[in-house]
Amino acid sequence: MRFKPLLITVTATTALLSLTGCGGGDNPTLGGIGGDSVATGGDNAYNGTGDGGPNEGTLDNPTKNGGVNGNAPKDGTAFQKLPKAATMAAAARFVNGFTDCDPIRAIPLDSGEPSTGPDQKFLKSAAVIERGTCGSRGRTSIYMIKDAKAFQTAFKAEVAAQQGGNRNSGIVIGQDFAMGSESSDAMSSLLTPQAGLLMLNCHEGFTPPSGYRKEPALVKGCVLTDYYVD
Template identity: 70%
Template sequence: MHTRNTTVIASAAVVAALLTLTACGGGENPTVGGIGSGAEAGSGTGTDGGPHEGTLENPTKNGGVNGSAPKDGTAFQKLPKAGTMAAAARFINGYTPCDPVSPKPKNGGPSSGPDTKFGPAFSVTETGYCGRRGITTIVLIKDPKAFQTAFKAETDAKSGGNPNQGIVVGQDFAMGSESSDAMSALLRPQAGLLMLNCHPNFNPPSGFRKEPALVKGCVLTDYYED
């Protein structure tokens, strides 16, 4: 995608990068990911569980990618859940190139972004970078409601902006990319991710999802326009 005004990161420098990346691009439960509680076939929590972590074969002990998503839950509860950066990257790589994932962007990556920067309120615990045609930034989130609250506050603080942009989210991770193709790929029904949109003027065309998010004034949607 082209750099825009929406992103998310834990430290000032890293957050500015994600804000820049996110302005680019869910459906039912993802077809990738474990089923059941995840305790049936897991490998430890918070560690790299091997090459198939976050997949049907190895959903990880804490649920893996969508390992514990209830079939009759809310739109948020049906989103994929990663547990680790490795699982999140492998899940994303199933729909758009994200291999390997690194704690630092290649070639230094974006060094600046919007004037506003996300801080500790976003509850980001880890950041990773991947992608080939453009940097994709992944963040792991400890408290999703705090993350969404802070994202809404950031959106409210801006004037104008594209009402059809947001950040792609799972239950415990989010991603933004310089590639609009990467963003769009993760909003396809097969992936099962949704975009968090907190813009007051967001009004998607009929037929697109507009589900309640965890905070008032934000929605989860499969509609995105660069």
């Protein structure tokens, strides 16, 4: 499984990196992470209620029940200032404020289908505790993360294993969630100052044009940036 800069494919070697590199395609899931059964609904679909109300995680109510930014300090490192969701519902509502992310549908972590994206080995090493796809066609994927440093370490390893790829791409992250999409516009919308998310870029030698951010990530060899080109 590979995070091909935001377009997760169905193969073990390209699924992860594809979560981060978009570009369209016929795969109706975000970054190719989810399968058709997820995109079309079913017993695993979230109903968007029961975890803090319909406004949790929105810009109108960002802190309810630990919603987005509920624990983000005003001062701190670039990573510490990133939005923090606490729940999948809050993360999805936040993303939906900038790009289509409704409804959110769950993908079981123990799913053995390659079409659902990242394999079990990566999910475990990356400390992913929940995942889902959202949008009318399930074109965007969200991962809830228990250990941010473990996630960044695992992502860095996947980028290195890819041996190439788009140097100007990565995966969009908050403090406790990550987002990837088939749509480059969706990815870019989350990197605006209004959204406040940043892209985790672990490509060796990455240097954005002047005026773009290049902040230290939690692991050496990766940076946080607002620069992204599909």
